[in-house]
Structures are given as structure tokens and as C-alpha cells.
Amino acid sequence: xxxxxxxxxxxxxxxxxxxxxxxxxxxxxxxxxxxxxxxxxxxxxxxxxxxxxxxxxxxxxxxxxxxxxxxxxxxxxxxxxxxxxxxxxxxxxxxxxxxxxxxxxxxxxxxxxxxxxxxxxxxxxxxxxxxxxxxxxxxxxxxxxxxxxxxxxxxxxxxxxxxxxxxxxxxxxxxxxxxxxxxxxxxxxx
Numbered sequence: 001x002x003x004x005x006x007x008x009x010x011x012x013x014x015x016x017x018x019x020x021x022x023x024x025x026x027x028x029x030x031x032x033x034x035x036x037x038x039x040x041x042x043x044x045x046x047x048x049x050x051x052x053x054x055x056x057x058x059x060x061x062x063x064x065x066x067x068x069x070x071x072x073x074x075x076x077x078x079x080x081x082x083x084x085x086x087x088x089x090x091x092x093x094x095x096x097x098x099x100x101x102x103x104x105x106x107x108x109x110x111x112x113x114x115x116x117x118x119x120x121x122x123x124x125x126x127x128x129x130x131x132x133x134x135x136x137x138x139x140x141x142x143x144x145x146x147x148x149x150x151x152x153x154x155x156x157x158x159x160x161x162x163x164x165x166x167x168x169x170x171x172x173x174x175x176x177x178x179x180x181x182x183x184x185x186x187x188x189x190x
Contacts, residue, residue, distance in 0.1 A: 001057040002177055003083055004029070005046075005074055007092040007115040010064045018135040019150040021093040022115075023062050024162075025133065029170045030060055038062065044080065045073040053177055067115040071122030078123055088128035089176055091169065092116060093150060097134030100161045102169050104176070104185045105130050129181045133169055 006022030014020050030038065030049050038047040038060070047062040059081070063073035078088065092115055097103055107127045110117035120126045135150070154162050168188070176184040 001059065001081060001083065002087050002089060003059050003061060003074075003077055003081065004089045004091065004173060004177075005061045005063065005070070005077070005119075007067060007070050007090065008062060009066050010062075014151070016153045017151050018093050018154065019067060021133045021135065021166075022091040025091045025131075025166055025169045025173075026060050026062055028166045029173055032170055033174075035060060040064065044076045046077065053174075056177060058177065067118075069118055070115040071118035071120070074119045075122040085123055085125045085128045088123075089131060089173065089181075090116065090119060090128060091131045091133065091173070093135045094132035095136045095150065097132055098136050099134050099158065100165050101134040102165065102172060103132045103134070103189055104172060104181060105132065106181055106185075129176060131169060131172055131176070133165060 004026065006026030008014065008020035008023035033051065033053060035049040035051045038049045041048045044061065045063060045065050047064060049060045051058055059077070061073065061077055063070040065073050074088070078085070092113060094113065096111060106129050108130065109126055110120055116130065172184050172188045175187060
């Protein structure tokens with residue numbers, strides 16, 4: 001079984017912001033792979049959709065705890081299915097990666113991402129796969145007020161690139177599920 005968690009913030013106000021890229025990717029992945037509609041599962045503090053891909057059960061989760069407390073939801077999900085952290089894939093935005101690029105990593109620290117740090121703190125390990133979706137530009141990486149940057153919506157120009165990067169991220173997730181994170185890393189970390 002694989003647990004794929006997309007990070008974001010609940011509520012309409014945050015729907016198309018940079019910080020909600022994890023939610024956007026999961027929504028598109030669910031659509032492409034014909035997952036059932038997401039349903040709120042209060043016991044997990046998350047919106048959940050589940051389906052088998054091949055022989056593997058896949059659970060998609062969008063924590064509803066707000067970004068900085070995502071770990072609470074992830075901990076409940078991991079404990080419920082008695083999952084090893086190696087079977088967790090977390091999809092999130094990353095200011096340190098140029099917009100339009102993705103990077104897959106395993107066993108790395110949070111690099112200042114509070115949602116990822118919350119997960120590491122709650123589950124007690126950094127041994128999980130991260131699919132980091134770039135939102136950085138030369139301008140915004142240099143600015144000091146990162147909080148405001150991640151809560152900005154994408155421009156019309158960026159939305160064209162956004163569709164491509166979301167599709168690319170969905171492919172990376174699929175390869176991680178079917179062939180493992182190492183294969184996905186070798187194919188997408190360029």
C-alpha cells in the first residue's frame with residue numbers, strides 16, 4: 001500500500017495559491033487515474049480517496065489541518081494502516097526549486113518547509129519520499145517575505161506552465177508507485 005499526501009491549506013481562499021500545489025497535483029492525479037471523489041474523513045483530519053492501481057492499494061490524502069499542522073493528519077493515516085514511512089509519498093510546493101521543475105527526494109530534511117517539518121516531527125522520521133514541485137523564481141527566492149509569496153495565486157502566464165508541471169508530477173508519482181522512488185528520481189531529477 002502507498003499513502004500519497006498532497007500538502008495545502010483547506011478552504012476556497014487558498015485554492016489556487018502556490019502553497020496548495022500538493023492539493024492541485026492530487027486532484028489531477030485522482031482525475032487521471034479515475035479515483036473516487038475525495039471525502040472528508042474526520043478521524044484522519046483529511047480528505048481521502050482510495051483505489052487499487054495494479055495490485056497496490058493507493059490512498060490519496062489532503063490534510064485539512066492547514067499546512068503547518070499536516071503531520072497530525074499524516075500520523076493518524078500511517079497509524080491506521082500500520083504503514084512504514086517508506087510507503088509515504090508527500091507532494092508539496094518548494095520555493096528553492098525553479099517554477100516548472102520537480103525534484104524527488106528520500107530521507108531529506110524539511111529545508112524550512114513547515115508542512116514537511118510537521119510530518120517529520122509527528123511521525124519521527126524523515127525516511128519518506130518527497131515530490132517537490134518548484135514555485136521559485138529568481139525574484140521570489142530573493143525576497144524575504146516567503147509567507148506572502150506562497151499564498152499568492154498563479155498568474156495567467158504561469159498557469160500555462162502549471163498545467164505541464166502538474167502533469168509531469170503525476171507521471172513521477174505513477175512511476176514511484178509502479179517502479180519505485182529510485183526509478184522516479186533517476187528519470188525526473190535532472
